[in-house]
Amino acid sequence: MVGQKSELDDYIGQCLNNRYLIRDLIGKGGMGRVYLAEDTAKGGMPIAVKILSLNLANQQMSQRFAREIFIGAQLGRKSKHIVRILSYGVTDDKTPFYVMEYLQGKNLKQILKIKPLTISKFLQICNQICLGLQCAHQGISHKGEIYPIVHRDIKPENIFISEDSKQGEIVKILDFGIAKFLTERSGMTLTDSFIGSLPYCSPEHMEGRKLLDVRSDIYSLGVLMFEMLTGKHPFQTKSNSFGTWYQAHRFQMPPTVEEINPQVKVPQILEKLLMSCLAKEVSDRPQNINKILEDLEKVNIQLKDVIPSNGSDIVNLSFPVQLVPATLLSEQECLQKNWPKNKPIAPIGFPHLLHTTQRPIPTFWAMLPKQEITRFLDKIHGTEFISKMNVYPMLLWVTVLYDAEPSMTKWLPYFLDLKDNKGQNIARGLAEVGYYHLLFFPLEDPTRCSHVTTLNLTASQRQQLVDWLEISQQSKELISPNQAKNILKTEYEKLKLDILQNLAIHQKSERESLKNWMNKFLEIFLKFVSRH
Template identity: 45%
Template structure:
């Protein structure tokens, strides 16, 4: 396949009479990915992946359809597997499938990772794998899925308002089709990514979940150290076959002596790299048990920023009224709000006037983790088809995943209009933290500054509302803002990472 896939799709030519290809956004061993607009759904962006194989007969086309259907069904079960929407074969015999379009970063561009982020991302990867290995029901039969190509390039990390960073596993179910289609046609060469293949995969044996566990072990080693457990002299099949079958992996302590790794995490990774499947963890649940125990323990090798207690004192330049600083710990979680990880805007009476604030509930440890963060905010407003404001706040710390806090405000709601009016009047707004653990007490306060230009825009938008006719399509506007939000997240993330030095702000 070449660039003609794109050039042949003119403004009048649609793939499957539905998808308008826009630009090439990625390529790899299994095919090429294009950004496209789904014309049937109003032009929303999607990703279309064309596979390298050509469908040469009805049997291969049938097998591709089955794999694509299984992949689509699986993606409905787990948020950690990229969602597949559609599939087909174009006029040149190239099979393709349509996925959700996500703005994020490949895991291969993020490694090596700090230990805290490693634990967060590894756990999410395992949850996605566990869902696949448990299988999906096809015609009343449970069909387990093995990925066959677990590697950093097939893991996408995207910003998420709750998790900070959300893992999405790519190409589930498609690897088996690529292997099958190649060996069923004239090409009988090996297909896979050699540094991550299990010994049994290199031998062409029937694979089960333990093969993915081996690949996961290679990837976890690389996530922590930045290199692979083996470094053969060449990248040829024979060199990697010898490494996976006969050579012991390097020791993490030798590769990265400064990394103070908990012994049971080291043992887990080494067990995943065992040559014999019977010597590895037998399922993902066993791996999750170790990762969960590490996340909930206070072992000394965690970064000090995670373990140190946070201060409740307000800096003099926080910009918040003194009454907020003195009395915020007496605030109570609203009885009409669920006790779960949520964020919402709320007006507070400072006795010096009302002030817009963000109230959020998080686990105690997470509140401590984000006590020293750079705060960033941005506002997006659309008037059509319904006036709606997106208020985004980001807690950013280089040691941690960013915490995204989006709020969608229907600007025809008088209470929300009042909220934004007060937001525009004050240079700062507080973030008020409540503990997820009972008794859900208020435990911390941060201050976020609004740039003068942003405040002026908020004032202009509030005035503009009074000139707009009433409408009744808030959900449609919210969906449009969600699409913009994905693009904004990527830009904000790049901006924050490009800052030469981050100054911690507003810990109260």
């Protein structure tokens, strides 16, 4: 949040809530002004304060503002790609403000002013934007309910590239919840109350539809992605009025990347992704961020070893070379495996690399009572990785057999020490293959594997594993392996509730998808019956 020069400003020098000392103006826009400030309660720690461009006229508006800030604060805790909100309040003249982590770097608008992004840089930044949006769209818990969060104002100014000395460049999405709060102000006309940046708004957003869903953000992301690659907006207007932008978003067909900038050559799958995100009709766009992440991963894989002669655009990416087909080791083959003789007959779990003619495939073997295995066969399973790489290169790999009753959920944790070859090989296998087979052995009849299921890793988990493997090569052990395990165990216990909530969201989504599929099937079946 660095950029604008200081100017005369009534807030500079004030101490908001007797705690936040305003030092300098560092940014301003349609929603308000951002200041560099000090948190006097924390020894002058630098923070950013955003003071909004409106007054809270009544208690109802104050409560709504507090609710949206609460949403933003939850999201910042869930994803490192959403700016963290630390606190909020109102100034003496009833103007709302909120306190954020202070970031050093540039927003995407400042970066794109210089030149478009190379494809490799585009993929790095876009992937992180999608991870932040994915977290928000999956929703947050409020009073026992899960609420998907739509940003409503995705634009270059709200994408910040933060420079972190330890983790390198991290993309952060700004202003979650605020657009919705400002849009919902009562007693205003559409023109007065419309909040959003006209060049990036979806057609349905401009039409004033109240029930915007995640596909509105996907449209804005499409405009943003096009601009990131070409340096230009996909639509041209003669003025900046609401009407001309609405005509462009609703009726203008977007050009191809090559039509705008012949120097930029993008893979066909990426061109197709851009056009689908920019579809006029909501139903023609990708239905969720997961689909976009999958396509970006495919582009990553295609471009892995392609390095042009000028070295200016496509570079060697850090993502795994290729996704190994699941057919290399079928679940049927896993059913032929026997429990190792050197392992006790007891409820334990451990990872094992099974070799094929092409490469080793990661698996996890678990011995459980037969009744438990049966209970979890049709349930949702999840995978989590926990690490503290800054103190010791070790991962806690957790396989979760989910049950809606938390006490019935089964946790299968295992430590991977990235300082030894076994841990490195398993982590590398997981990153490169992108899935692992989970083999169940019944405690009552442990001779042979009785059931197998396959768990897929997300694109972000695979990239995390790649990053951790790279870090482990240079990291120094500040503590012993046993101390590292104790730290990870503590962190693991803290995260269990969040993991269960995420799995509950996933289960609900799967049930809704199944219900929609069944309804569609029934509709087709009834049409068939009526014709015959």
